[in-house]
Amino acid sequence: MLVSGSVPHTSAQKTTKQKEKPPPFKIPDHTKDMSINKPIHDYTQHIKQNRHNIKELPNGQLGLQFLDHLSALGLSLGRISKCSTHIPVLFRIIDGANIKTLTKTDIEHIVNL
Numbered sequence: 001m002l003v004s005g006s007v008p009h010t011s012a013q014k015t016t017k018q019k020e021k022p023p024p025f026k027i028p029d030h031t032k033d034m035s036i037n038k039p040i041h042d043y044t045q046h047i048k049q050n051r052h053n054i055k056e057l058p059n060g061q062l063g064l065q066f067l068d069h070l071s072a073l074g075l076s077l078g079r080i081s082k083c084s085t086h087i088p089v090l091f092r093i094i095d096g097a098n099i100k101t102l103t104k105t106d107i108e109h110i111v112n113l
Contacts, residue, residue, distance in 0.1 A: 043077035050084035063087045
């Protein structure tokens with residue numbers, strides 16, 4: 001029922017001002033300088049630091065030769081980085097034993113600890 005002099009409102013006539021919604025999160029300023037091609041993990045630096053740590057250990061030269069062997073096999077930097085992290089731990093477990101005299105069974109036992 002229309003009251004005289006009133007006009008019914010249609011959806012086209014309704015103009016409500018909608019505020020622009022802010023983004024759901026704020027992008028930090030420091031991310032603007034980040035390159036898409038920049039690697040996430042710095043494996044080269046990680047390997048370099050671990051090589052330095054291995055060199056300081058007794059029989060460290062043998063550990064460095066092992067890392068060079070892994071590199072020659074063509075393993076990825078991530079895999080070499082992981083192995084370079086484990087070598088100092090294994091050498092500390094072996095501690096006083098002469099690595100060159102250990103048998104395959106001895107090394108398997110140490111790795112399974």
